[in-house]
Amino acid sequence: xxxxxxxxxxxxxxxxxxxxxxxxxxxxxxxxxxxxxxxxxxxxxxxxxxxxxxxxxxxxxxxxxxxxxxxxxxxxxxxxxxxxxxxxxxxxxxxxxxxxxxxxxxxxxxxxxxxxxxxxxxxxxxxxxxxxxxxxxxxxxxxxxxxxxxxxxxxxxxxxxxxxxxxxxxxxxxxxxxxxxxxxxxxxxxxxxxxxxxxxxxxxxxxxxxxxxxxxxxxxxxxxxxxxxxxxxxxxxxxxxxxxxxxxxxxxxxxxxxxxxxxxxxxxxxxxxxxxxxxxxxxxxxxxxxxxxxxxxxxxxxxxxxxxxxxxxxxxxxxxxxxxxxxxxxxxxxxxxxxxxxxxxxxxxxxxxxxxxxxxxxxxxxxxxxxxxxxxxxxxxxxxxxxxxxxxxxxxxxxxxxxxxxxxxxxxxxxxxxxxxxxxxxxxxxxxxxxxxxxxxxxxxxxxxxxxxxxxxxxxxxxxxxxxxxxxxxxxxxxxxxxxxxxxxxxxxxxxxxxxxxxxxxxxxxxxxxxxxxxxxxxxxxxxxxxxxxxxxx
Numbered sequence: 001x002x003x004x005x006x007x008x009x010x011x012x013x014x015x016x017x018x019x020x021x022x023x024x025x026x027x028x029x030x031x032x033x034x035x036x037x038x039x040x041x042x043x044x045x046x047x048x049x050x051x052x053x054x055x056x057x058x059x060x061x062x063x064x065x066x067x068x069x070x071x072x073x074x075x076x077x078x079x080x081x082x083x084x085x086x087x088x089x090x091x092x093x094x095x096x097x098x099x100x101x102x103x104x105x106x107x108x109x110x111x112x113x114x115x116x117x118x119x120x121x122x123x124x125x126x127x128x129x130x131x132x133x134x135x136x137x138x139x140x141x142x143x144x145x146x147x148x149x150x151x152x153x154x155x156x157x158x159x160x161x162x163x164x165x166x167x168x169x170x171x172x173x174x175x176x177x178x179x180x181x182x183x184x185x186x187x188x189x190x191x192x193x194x195x196x197x198x199x200x201x202x203x204x205x206x207x208x209x210x211x212x213x214x215x216x217x218x219x220x221x222x223x224x225x226x227x228x229x230x231x232x233x234x235x236x237x238x239x240x241x242x243x244x245x246x247x248x249x250x251x252x253x254x255x256x257x258x259x260x261x262x263x264x265x266x267x268x269x270x271x272x273x274x275x276x277x278x279x280x281x282x283x284x285x286x287x288x289x290x291x292x293x294x295x296x297x298x299x300x301x302x303x304x305x306x307x308x309x310x311x312x313x314x315x316x317x318x319x320x321x322x323x324x325x326x327x328x329x330x331x332x333x334x335x336x337x338x339x340x341x342x343x344x345x346x347x348x349x350x351x352x353x354x355x356x357x358x359x360x361x362x363x364x365x366x367x368x369x370x371x372x373x374x375x376x377x378x379x380x381x382x383x384x385x386x387x388x389x390x391x392x393x394x395x396x397x398x399x400x401x402x403x404x405x406x407x408x409x410x411x412x413x414x415x416x417x418x419x420x421x422x423x424x425x426x427x428x429x430x431x432x433x434x435x436x437x438x439x440x441x442x443x444x445x446x447x448x449x450x451x452x453x454x455x456x457x458x459x460x461x462x463x464x465x466x467x468x469x470x471x472x473x474x475x476x477x478x479x480x481x482x483x484x485x486x487x488x489x490x491x492x493x494x495x496x497x498x499x500x501x502x503x504x505x506x507x508x509x510x511x512x513x514x515x516x517x518x519x520x521x522x523x524x525x526x527x528x529x530x531x532x533x534x535x536x537x538x
Contacts, residue, residue: 074154081154081183082144082184083144083183083184083185084144084147084150084151084182084183084184084185084210085144085145085146085147085184085185085187085276086146086147086148086149086150086184086185086186086187086210087107087110087111087114087146087147087148087187087189088107088148088186088187088188088189089103089104089107089148089189090103090106090107090110090189090190090191090203091103091188091189091190091191092190092191093190093191093192093193093204094191094192094193094198094201095193096193096198096257098257098258099191099257099258099261102258102261103191106258106261106262106265107148107189109262109265110189110265110268110269111146111147111148113265113266113269114146114269114272114273115145115146116269117269117270117272117273118144118273118276118277120270120273121270121273121274121277121309122277124309124312125277144184146187150182150184150210151182152182154182155182181210181211182210183210183211184209184210185207185208185209185210185276185279186207186208186209186210187205187206187207187208187272188205188206188208189203189204189205190203190204190206191203191204191261192204192220192222194222198257198260200222200223201222201223201257201260201261201264202220202221202222202223202264203220203221203261203264203265203268204218204219204220204221205217205218205219205220205221205268205271205272205275206218207272207275207276207279209279214279214282217275217279219271219275221264221267221268221271221320222320223260223264224267224318224319224320266317267317267318267320267321270313270317270321271321271324274306274309274310274313277306277309278302278306281302281305282302296335296336297335297336299335300331300332300335300336300339300342301332303328303329303331303332303335303342304328304329304332304339304341304342304345306328307324307325307326307327307328307329307332307342307345308325308345310322310324310325310328311325311345311348311349314349314352314353315352319353322349322352322353325345325349326346326349329342329343329345329346329349330342330346333346338389339389340385340386340387340388340389340390340395340399341386343382343383343385343386343389344382344383344386344390344395344399344402346382347378347379347380347381347382347383347386347399347402347403347406348379348402350375350376350378350379350382350406351375351376351379351402351405351406351409353372353375354371354372354373354374354375354376354379354406354409355372355409355489355490356372356489357371357372357375358372358373358409372409373409373410373411376406376407376409376410377406377410379402379403379406380403380406380407380410380415383399383400383402383403383406384403386399387399387400387403394437394440397426397437397440398439398440398443400422400426401422401423401426401440401443401444401447402443403422404418404419404422404423404447405419405443405446405447405450407419407422408447408450408451408454408456409450409454416456419447423444423447426444431520432444432467432468432471433471433519433520433521433523433524434519434520435471435475436475436519437475438472438473438475438476438481439472439476439481441468441471441472441475442468442469442472442476442481442485444468444472445465445466445468445469445471445472445491446465446488446490446491448461448462448464448465448468449462449465449469449490449491449493449494450490451465452465452493452494453490453492453493453494462493462494463537465491465494466494466496466531466536466537467527467531467537469485469491469494470501470505470527470530470531470536471527472485473485473505474505474509474515474516474527475516482502485498486498486499486502496536497534497535497536498536500534500535500536501530501534501536503534504530504533504534505530505534508526508529508530512526
């Protein structure tokens with residue numbers, strides 16, 4: 001719009017100048033019309049010079065305005081430069097020619113899915129940045145849009161100027177590309193395949209920094225066999241149904257190769273989003289100000305922070321995120337051996353993964369129950385390491401109850417008795433109605449729920465687990481547990497009609513906002529009323 005206004009001003013000045021010159025010439029010609037022929041020629045020459053002078057003047061004005069517009073455009077492009085994220089279209093290295101026709105669509109789906117995952121990771125960054133991430137880092141408010149091609153507007157403008165500028169100043173113009181180059185990240189994506197019958201497919205990502213400031217990263221996200229990490233119970237039911245319907249129908253139920261790659265986009269783009277955030281964090285902090293222990297501590301924080309993100313992604317995106325989280329926590333422990341949090345989170349991974357694989361009922365996958373118990377033993381050792389290094393009383397309580405959960409799942413009578421003694425010690429002189437720490441109550445509910453599931457207690461244990469779970473939901477004012485409690489596998493045997501409980505509980509919280517702040521007998525009576533109305537304990 002501004003450029004159009006400038007062009008109209010130039011045109012107006014030109015027309016006005018031309019009209020003025022013609023009016024002046026006409027007056028001169030009119031006054032001298034009766035002069036000799038030589039005076040007429042002189043007047044015409046004077047008119048021609050006047051017109052030429054005006055045209056040259058207007059040309060200079062137009063040139064100045066044009067140069068101003070070009071300079072303004074260059075400054076605009078330089079000032080509004082941003083880090084670019086170039087995600088190339090997929091390349092097919094799987095050996096399956098049938099995929100060539102779906103590569104463009106698959107590439108676009110990948111960019112859309114990546115943007116969605118980047119939003120999720122960005123939200124996690126903002127939630128945890130004050131507690132976990134290094135204080136020197138703050139995530140950008142603006143998300144970079146994944147592009148198939150880089151933004152070359154500045155480079156194209158410079159190339160166009162070289163065609164019109166004198167040869168003497170061409171090097172100066174070219175310096176703009178050198179001083180203000182394109183920067184950001186480029187991602188190359190390749191479809192992979194293992195085996196002769198598409199037994200295992202994968203997506204390889206090669207991440208490179210356009211300016212070369214960061215080392216390149218190469219990683220392949222492979223398809224998890226038998227959809228192990230998503231839903232073991234549904235997989236078992238599906239396979240049982242296939243056995244009843246026959247072998248031919250079961251083969252038709254398997255997803256096509258194209259659909260398998262589309263399903264793989266979810267964990268693949270999640271990994272890519274987290275890795276891009278890691279590179280952004282590493283590049284954002286000036287490492288020259290970190291030396292010795294301070295630098296080591298910062299590096300440990302980076303590993304621990306992304307270990308937490310990987311750990312949070314595992315339940316919904318795949319088991320391989322547990323492996324990535326384990327590597328980050330182990331790196332943090334190596335860098336800061338006296339820091340208890342990496343030990344605790346590493347133990348949580350062992351315990352969570354151990355519980356998940358122990359629940360597998362598929363007879364075709366052997367050894368998972370014993371593997372689950374071995375992971376619980378590893379978790380116990382890491383919890384003990386965390387307890388030795390932790391000095392915060394609230395954290396110590398949390399770690400002790402999580403250790404008791406792992407001891408309960410080992411299957412060893414000595415460990416089970418130690419777990420019961422630990423819970424008895426924690427509940428000594430403890431009143432759940434006075435406890436304001438929602439996560440701690442949630443952990444207590446988990447211990448009692450697992451105790452009931454393992455067959456170590458009857459309906460009284462189940463009722464304690466259910467009551468503690470309600471206490472935890474009410475105390476958790478940020479609603480972190482509400483969504484997870486409805487699908488937490490540890491509560492499967494005690495959940496019952498959980499949707500009805502949530503409805504009644506939310507209705508009561510909306511009616512009486514101070515419910516979460518009540519204590520003692522008043523709190524217990526309020527919860528009992530909710531339990532009776534929802535009939536959850538029946």
